[in-house]
Amino acid sequence: MRPLSAESALYEDAAVERRAARIADPVARLRFLRRMHGAPRPRRPSQAPWIAAGFAAVGLIWLMTSLAPPLNIAPPLPAAASQALMPDFAPHAAAVWVVERTAAYEQYSNGLRVELAYETRTHARRPFAVMAVSGPAFRVVGWRNEPNGIVFHTTESDVVPIEAANRDALERIGESTLAAVRQGHCYHYLIDRFGRVFRIVAESDVAYHAGRSVWGTPEAFYVNLNGSFLGVAFESSTSAGAPATTAQLNAGRALTEMLRARYGIAAENCVTHAQVSVNPGAALIGFHTDWGASFPFAALGLPDNYAIPPASIALFGFRHDAAFDAALRGRTWPGVAVAELQVRAGAAASGLPMNTHRTALARRARSLITALHAHSFEKEGIDEKR
């Protein structure tokens, strides 16, 4: 409790009250009352400037001495610096080259070793469209022939603890997994639980890893990523709660570094299957949920790409359902929230209710995804694998 201003002259001042009551304007009345009780009349800057300067100097000295170092108030940041872009995470993937190549393996300069025993072919990648939003429609802004990103998967195969006693089981499970993914042309690369890297499908070819999928920004996005993104799978099972081993993470980092260097892949285009997978018919994200949470982006030299707003929401208005939430155990990506803000802003800009705007976005997206999907398989003449 801090009682203030307890001078006896302040009390029972009936004359002051009577005068105040005659002042109609409440601000003027307050000004009068405060001056009657000794509030200093402010000096005009044009009067006695030397007095003002003197008070300013005293005030500055007081301020400097009263705000002593223990208060540690940081100086204000320049406006530009407060919103300066963070440096690109691993911005310049150093060149990685092949040190040795045999029929059995490739050895790279960054320590990566790629086993070739299970390598197979499908069909060559064809030029794929780079799309952009153009008002109410989409347009093709370019074509590419080389991979533009990486999608990380899990094999969701059986897992047993990595112990010497389980050596036979580990080998058996590993070999059967490799055989299965090779037969299905499921990924470009598989990293087994011992950190061995196997090329499954040649990088020049299409692997059936992404299915109906979307990733990118309004300025450059990709649909149905089998041809535009490389698929890298970790032998693990998120559903069984078995994250990648340390050996897998080390191998994954070296592999990611090599692929990014080889194709100039941006860090923001190295994402998980859960982030890109969609169900266009139901306008839902997360048709597949592997690596929907806890993907070790940092361990692979990548930024936390869960922060990126998924194009499936931001551009297509897709939603996530209870099954998706359950698979992620409530750990929704931060990027989802940002994408929802984009959809809301779009609804506001178009003057439509949120649901109406979202439905229109989803309808437009379904047509695009379906058309591109059918087109690609007509050209490729291959049944859908995933």
Added chain:
Amino acid sequence: MKNVETNPAAANPCGLDVGTSRICLATRSGDGYDFRTQLNAFVTVPHSRITEGVLRKEAIPFTASDGGIHVHGNEAERLAALMDVETRRPMSRGVLNGDEPESLSMLREILTMLAGRGENGRRLYYTVPAAPLGAEDGVTYHDATLRQILSNLGYTVHSINEGLAVIYAELEATNYTGIGISCGGGLCNVCLAYLSVPVLSFSIPKAGDYIDSSAASAAGERANRIRMVKEQSFHLNGYCEDKVQQVIGVYYDEMIRSLVSGMKDALRNMPRMPQLNRPLPVVLSGGTALPAGFRERFERIFREETFPFAISEIRLAADPLHTSARGALVAALAEA
């Protein structure tokens, strides 16, 4: 203002209510007032250049730091709801939050966003809380920090006790004599003034945040959800739709009793009580006083106690969310 033309600092002064939950800027607009409010909170998302681009394009205020991207102000609440996380608060219990490493930078960003640059030494009065009952003065650093931030924006600044600001906004009819109570997020501020002079002021640390956190803990809910229920559908009239509302009611009662008890203790311990020859009005304001039935519940509990003066009325401010800001503006206008 007769000297406005020759005193640029007096042109268009403003009042700033710096609350734990919200910051409100009041300016004069013709014969009325304009109010702009921002949530005093932020939420952090991992950094991504694409996210930065999205936020910039959608004009969502943010800053980037080593810790990630901090979205601050009103948008923070929406983002937190979408992410199902709690917002982070630069202030706690009415003053800078010492446990929040980004408190200073975020408060600076929100104040800059709301108030902008002060042209020609524009006058600004900002509210500060009174020291809590029975506690050492803990507001000097908070006051000095606000003063520096706002001065660096170019304003000529003065602080005003938050409870006194309520009196300046609401009690011109009694020549600014009476009791002003601001029930905010972090504190309830009380001020007794006589002819505009503050005679007694103090705060109690039980307010909106206390209700939110206590009710959340008791009901097993997030504090954000408790706050939304409290602001949207809660009534302090004994009618409880569900357990959440019942729990909120319990902690509202606790807060009001603490407030009344604090007033009684403060007045009893006051060394010299002014000789007042008229009953005093009591004005309630602040977001925590908004629920229907709050005024009635406060009056019922208040009248159970004995005070050394008579009370003429207990009423709710005309615009409880903007009262302190308007009172600060009145103080700024009265200085011209």
